[in-house]
Amino acid sequence: xxxxxxxxxxxxxxxSQIFVLSFYAPTSWQRYHSLLFKRYPQEEYPRLHxxxxxxxxRKFAIFRPMHLVIGVGAILTFLGAVTWAxxxxxxxxxxxxxxxxxxxxxxxxxxxxxxxxxGLKAMPPPSARSTELKxxxxxxxxxxxxxxxxxxxxxxxxxCALAIYLYRPGTMGIFVxxxxxxxxxxxxxxxxxxxxxxxxxxxxxxxADTFQARQRIFRGLYVISAxxxxxxxxxxxxxxxxxxxxLTFQFVSFSxxxxxxxxxxxxxxxxxxxxxxxxxxxxxxxxxxxx
Amino acid sequence: xxxxxxxxxxxxxxxxxxxxxxxxxxxxxxxxxTPLPTIRQLASDLQIxxxxxxKAYALLERDALIETRGRKGSFVHPDGKKHSKVDLGxxxxxxxxxxIASLRELGLTDSEIRNAFAGVxxx
Numbered sequence: 001x002x003x004x005x006x007x008x009x010x011x012x013x014x015x016s017q018i019f020v021l022s023f024y025a026p027t028s029w030q031r032y033h034s035l036l037f038k039r040y041p042q043e044e045y046p047r048l049h050x051x052x053x054x055x056x057x058r059k060f061a062i063f064r065p066m067h068l069v070i071g072v073g074a075i076l077t078f079l080g081a082v083t084w085a086x087x088x089x090x091x092x093x094x095x096x097x098x099x100x101x102x103x104x105x106x107x108x109x110x111x112x113x114x115x116x117x118x119g120l121k122a123m124p125p126p127s128a129r130s131t132e133l134k135x136x137x138x139x140x141x142x143x144x145x146x147x148x149x150x151x152x153x154x155x156x157x158x159x160c161a162l163a164i165y166l167y168r169p170g171t172m173g174i175f176v177x178x179x180x181x182x183x184x185x186x187x188x189x190x191x192x193x194x195x196x197x198x199x200x201x202x203x204x205x206x207x208a209d210t211f212q213a214r215q216r217i218f219r220g221l222y223v224i225s226a227x228x229x230x231x232x233x234x235x236x237x238x239x240x241x242x243x244x245x246x247l248t249f250q251f252v253s254f255s256x257x258x259x260x261x262x263x264x265x266x267x268x269x270x271x272x273x274x275x276x277x278x279x280x281x282x283x284x285x286x287x288x289x290x291x
Numbered sequence: 292x293x294x295x296x297x298x299x300x301x302x303x304x305x306x307x308x309x310x311x312x313x314x315x316x317x318x319x320x321x322x323x324x325t326p327l328p329t330i331r332q333l334a335s336d337l338q339i340x341x342x343x344x345x346k347a348y349a350l351l352e353r354d355a356l357i358e359t360r361g362r363k364g365s366f367v368h369p370d371g372k373k374h375s376k377v378d379l380g381x382x383x384x385x386x387x388x389x390x391i392a393s394l395r396e397l398g399l400t401d402s403e404i405r406n407a408f409a410g411v412x413x414x
Contacts, residue, residue, distance in 0.1 A: 130295030131336035133315070135326040135364065194364055197332040 006088040006248060014078050014095045017255045021102040022071030025262040030060050032269045040278050047204050048281035050119025051112075059112055066105050074098045092248040099255055125203035132207065136198065138191045141211075141218035150188050150222040153229035157181035160233050164240045171240040177232055184225050191218075206277040216268070227257070292320050296337055304339055308347035316356050316367055317375040327357060327365040354379060 033056055042049045077098050085091040138147060161177035190196055201213045235250075237243045292315055296307050315321040327333075330348060334341040348365055351357045355374040359365045368374060394404050 125338040127299045128295060128297040129337055130293050131333070133292045133294040133312070133321070133328065133333075135328045136332065194329060194362070197329060197335055199335045200338065203338050 004088070006246070007091055010088060010091050010095060010248060010252060011078075011082065013252050013255050014081075014091075014098070017095065017099060017102070017259055018071060018074045018078060020259045020262055021099070022067050022074055025266055026063065026067040026105070028266040028269070030064070032266075032273060033060075035273060039273075040281065044283060045278065045281040046283050047123050047202075048120075048278065050123065051116055059109075063105055063109065066108075070102055070104065074102060088248050089246075092251040095255060096251045099258060103258070120202040121200075123203055129203070135194075136214075138218060141215040142222050146219070146222045146226065147188075147192070150226040150229075151185065153226040153233070154181045154185040154188060157229045157233045157236075158185065160236055164236060164242075168240045171236070173236050173239050177236045180232055181229060184229060188222065188225060204280045206280050209276050294333075294337070296339065305343045305347040305350070308344065309350055312347070312351055313354075313356060313375050316371045319372065321367045321371070323367050323369045323371055325367045327367070329364055 037049070037053050037056075040048050042053060077094055081091050081094045085094065157177060158181040161174050161181060164171050165174045165178075198214045198217065200210055205213065231253075234243070234245075238245060294308065294311050296304050298304065300307065302310075312321065312327075327348075328336070330341050330344045334344045337344075348357065348359070352359060352365075354377070355368050356371045357365050358368045391404060394407075399407075
């Protein structure tokens with residue numbers, strides 16, 4: 001393979017993808033849980049740990065070698081691609097394939113994450129609890145600029161899908177584009193009109209942390225949906241032949257988005273460990289009134 | 292404004308909610324027109340049954356302390372402060388006291404009054 005600007009970019013993104021998704025993020029995730037159990041032991045903070053440490057360690061014992069094997073496999077694929085890939089597009093295709101395999105442990109860990117979350121929610125709440133008597137608005141959590149951008153992106157996506165349906169009916173992905181933008185539009189506008197509610201993360205979380213958790217949910221919803229819709233619109237326009245761009249850039253952007261999400265998740269966990277109020281989870285009811 | 296409940300108290304949870312919202316309206320902590328959280332939101336925040344919040348809101352609405360504007364949700368009633376001073380509980384007590392006194396004057400025993408009261412309540 002000839003080493004031009006494009007292949008060098010793919011190589012750099014590929015290497016960083018292997019490092020971030022197979023080594024950095026899994027290690028950080030396991031380190032976070034180990035530190036959580038070390039700093040806030042289960043005997044002292046039973047409300048923080050719905051699952052016993054032994055069970056988590058058993059799961060980690062499966063995930064650790066799985067990430068390692070996938071990581072080593074990805075390194076070998078990278079070396080093979082550098083040697084044998086015919087062009088930049090083939091190189092990027094292999095990177096994309098590796099990305100899906102590297103995300104595999106995430107899907108396998110999903111039931112465990114759901115169990116932990118449900119376990120926390122199912123903890124019996126304290127007898128005395130309080131909250132702010134305030135009707136929350138979406139703009140309390142996320143900037144109006146993002147709300148407008150996210151909704152505009154969905155409207156644009158829907159309009160593009162409809163226009164392409166009228167003028168290039170055979171284009172691939174019109175129906176999916178319409179459904180995606182339509183559903184996202186409903187999901188984004190419903191909270192603005194007071195539909196739905198934002199449930200508590202768990203019965204003990206402090207008021208400031210609950211606010212922050214909700215802020216993350218709303219920011220994630222609006223920012224990610226705006227980004228996804230923009231990407232979907234570009235793909236649809238590409239499929240319709242109205243714009244031209246190299247597919248390798250799409251693969252590169254996929255990888256960068258996945259890496260950024262993983263780094264963001266790790267940073268959030270680390271920040272939580274240092275800033276979150278864990279005293280509310282103490283067995284002696286560090287704060288008997290959940291706020 | 293903060294609202295709290297304590298399940299260890301003898302007072303039912305819906306009544307605790309009513310008392311606190313009434314006091315807040317009376318003191319001016321909740322101004323007329325202030326939007327209140329939705330039933331589901333408050334129930335979720337306080338980890339209680341939505342029916343409990345719905346019952347409290349219904350009774351506050353009956354007393355014209357709050358009003359529900361369709362899909363827009365519940366708000367503090369424009370005359371909520373004035374209405375918060377009306378104590379329907381003490382009015383009911385004084386009406387019942389007068390009726391019981393009249394019945395006693397007629398010669399009814401307390402157990403006969405209790406039975407009559409229970410019978411009327413059953414109807």
